Amino acid sequence: MNQSIQVENQGAVRFIKLNRPEAFNSFDMKMGRQFQTELDASATDDSVRCIVITGMGRAFCAGQDLKEVTAPDAPNFKVIVEETYNTSIRKMCSMRKPIVAAVNGVAAGAGANIALACDLTIAKESASFIQAFSKIGLIPDSGGTWWLPRLVGMQRAKALAFFGDKVSAKDAENMGLIYKSVQDEDFDNVVLETATRLSKLPTYALGLTKTAFHEGMSCNLEEQLERELDYQFRAADSEDYAEGVASFLEKRAPNFKGK
Secondary structure: OOOOEEEEEEOOEEEEEEOOHHHOOOEOHHHHHHHHHHHHHHHHOOOOOEEEEEEOOOOOEOOEOHHHHHOOOOOOHHHHHHHHHHHHHHHHHHOOOOEEEEEOOOEEOHHHHHHHHOOEEEEEOOOEEEOHHHHHOOOOOOOHHHHHHHHHOHHHHHHHHHHOOEEEHHHHHHOOOOOEEEOHHHHHHHHHHHHHHHHOOOHHHHHHHHHHHHHHOOOOHHHHHHHHHHHHHHHHOOHHHHHHHHHHHOOOOOOOOOO
């Protein structure tokens, strides 16, 4: 059976690899289902403390496979967007573990917005990001209209969406679109080092922090203060908090378990 998704564990880091290199890792519905299955498995596996999403071959992800939407028996367009992309983005954003996008090549259309939906996005300097939707008469999906103005401001977001220009990884970093661009030869090491570092942090608290940031996008200050109070109370009841305090008092490195 051809697997559109490959999975590899390195310590507490799980690599979820988009594996349709002949199609620049563009999504069809089969790949979308496999991707979501691996997200679910990673969310519930206590041995996984950080997830890395990357692409096999030269591309990260070229978005939707247009052969699927133009086939005689093509699924309804609304079904494709909801079941392949919206469901994936919801699973990624609700994941109580950090997710790193390792952008190894072009990230276009939905592929670009999947990368932006990750908690940290690291890209090769040779990689690029393209909001390619307008080139075929569509609008940004996969959360693109939500992420872009929050990351780079409304005017720049509109320009990226309207023109669909290619943005280099370095320019993406400089405009705040992504966390970091790195030289190609250093890419694999930087990704693994970053993910490993995240996997050794207090995962439960990181999950609460991620949730608080996302929920804070749509509430006022007073609501967010109440949310922080709630989540801080939960974090203070965790094993990692007890370990963090003990390690501080004992002047040693903490050994967090993610609980």
